Amino acid sequence: DAMVIQNPRYQVTQFGKPVTLSCSQTLNHNVMYWYQQKSSQAPKLLFHYYDKDFNNEADTPDNFQSRRPNTSFCFLDIRSPGLGDAAMYLCATTAAQGYEQFFGPGTRLTVL
Amino acid sequence: GEDVEQSLFLSVREGDSSVINCTYTDSSSTYLYWYKQEPGAGLQLLTYIFSNMDMKQDQRLTVLLNKKDKHLSLRIADTQTGDSAIYFCAVANDNQAGTALIFGKGTTLSVSS
Numbered sequence: 326d327a328m329v330i331q332n333p334r335y336q337v338t339q340f341g342k343p344v345t346l347s348c349s350q351t352l353n354h355n356v357m358y359w360y361q362q363k364s365s366q367a368p369k370l371l372f373h374y375y376d377k378d379f380n381n382e383a384d385t386p387d388n389f390q391s392r393r394p395n396t397s398f399c400f401l402d403i404r405s406p407g408l409g410d411a412a413m414y415l416c417a418t419t420a421a422q423g424y425e426q427f428f429g430p431g432t433r434l435t436v437l
Numbered sequence: 438g439e440d441v442e443q444s445l446f447l448s449v450r451e452g453d454s455s456v457i458n459c460t461y462t463d464s465s466s467t468y469l470y471w472y473k474q475e476p477g478a479g480l481q482l483l484t485y486i487f488s489n490m491d492m493k494q495d496q497r498l499t500v501l502l503n504k505k506d507k508h509l510s511l512r513i514a515d516t517q518t519g520d521s522a523i524y525f526c527a528v529a530n531d532n533q534a535g536t537a538l539i540f541g542k543g544t545t546l547s548v549s550s
Contacts, residue, residue, distance in 0.1 A: 329479070367441070367525070367540035368480070382537065415479055424468055424529075426538060428479035 328352070329429035331416050337435045338406050346401040346432045348416030357399040358426065359391060360415040368415055374399060375421075403434075411436045439463040443526055443541035451550045455513040459526030459541055464507060466528040470538065471500065471511045474523045483524075484511070513546075521548045 329350045338344040348357065356375050360368040372381045374393040388410070390402040403410055413433050417426040440462045449455045461469075467488045472480040486493045486500045486509070493500045499512040509528075513520055523543040529536045 331479075334477075365542065367542045368538075369540075370537040373537075417480075424485070425482050428472075428481070430477070430479040 329416055329418055329427050331414075331429040331432050333432060334430060335433050335435070337437060338403075339437050340407065341405050344403050344406055344434065346403075346414050346434070348399045348401070348429055349397050350416075350418045350427075350429075351397070352418055352420075352427060353396060354418035354427070355396075355421040356419045357393060358417040358419075359389075359399070359401050360417065362413040362415055362431070364412070371401070406434070406436045408436050410434065439466065439528065439530075439539040441526055441528055441539050441541040443524075443544045445542065446545050446547070448547045448549065449516050451516060451518055451548055453516055455511075455516045455520070455546055455548075457511045457513075457524050457526075457544045457546065459509040459511075461507050461509070461526075461528050461539075463528070463530060464504070465530045466507075467531060468529045469500075469502060469509050470527040470529075471498075472525040472527060472540075474525060474543065476522075480525065516546075516548050518548045518550055521546055 332347045358373040359371045362368040371385045392400045413431045415431045416429040419426045442460045470485045471483045473483050484495050497514045501510045523545050525543045526541040527538040
């Protein structure tokens with residue numbers, strides 16, 4: 326089935342140790358998003374790619390970077406994770422003319 | 438900026454109707470969504486409504502939109518234990534690709550048998 330896949334589902338890292346989260350999609354959608362969802366909070370958009378164009382939300386910390394090497398894959402890099410970065414990270418996609426965002430299962434990041 | 442508010446918890450008995458409420462602040466919000474999140478899973482789109490509609494029904498789900506009061510509700514008829522999850526209201530002011538969805542904090546629905 327076409328879907329949005331996130332790996333790993335659970336990631337543990339140490340304070341300050343760089344970590345990369347992965348998202349892939351078989352929907353061939355133009356747009357890929359990364360959301361951060363802290364415990365009992367609303368998902369919050371970090372940034373998105375429209376094809377190869379990167380769009381950062383104004384309040385996304387510089388510690389967060391993203392790469393999209395091709396249509397199918399998008400990566401979230403956290404350069405120096407702090408305790409406050411522990412959260413669920415959700416990847417989503419949408420077609421260029423679509424209004425529905427399709428979400429992956431998320432990666433739960435723990436920072437020790 | 439846009440603010441979306443939801444009550445945090447709702448508890449119902451199996452077979453009853455559930456009504457989850459949401460309010461938003463931006464009157465230009467045009468696309469309004471309800472997402473469901475089960476434990477450990479991502480967000481699943483349940484239904485949506487456009488601002489030119491007052492009501493949308495989809496099987497057991499009924500969405501009501503009061504634009505004047507900026508109030509959105511989701512009614513689940515004949516609630517089942519499998520409906521237990523967190524329900525998120527989300528709004529957007531256009532459907533251009535890349536538009537951020539603004540989410541509420543989610544309502545945890547607990548269904549007892």
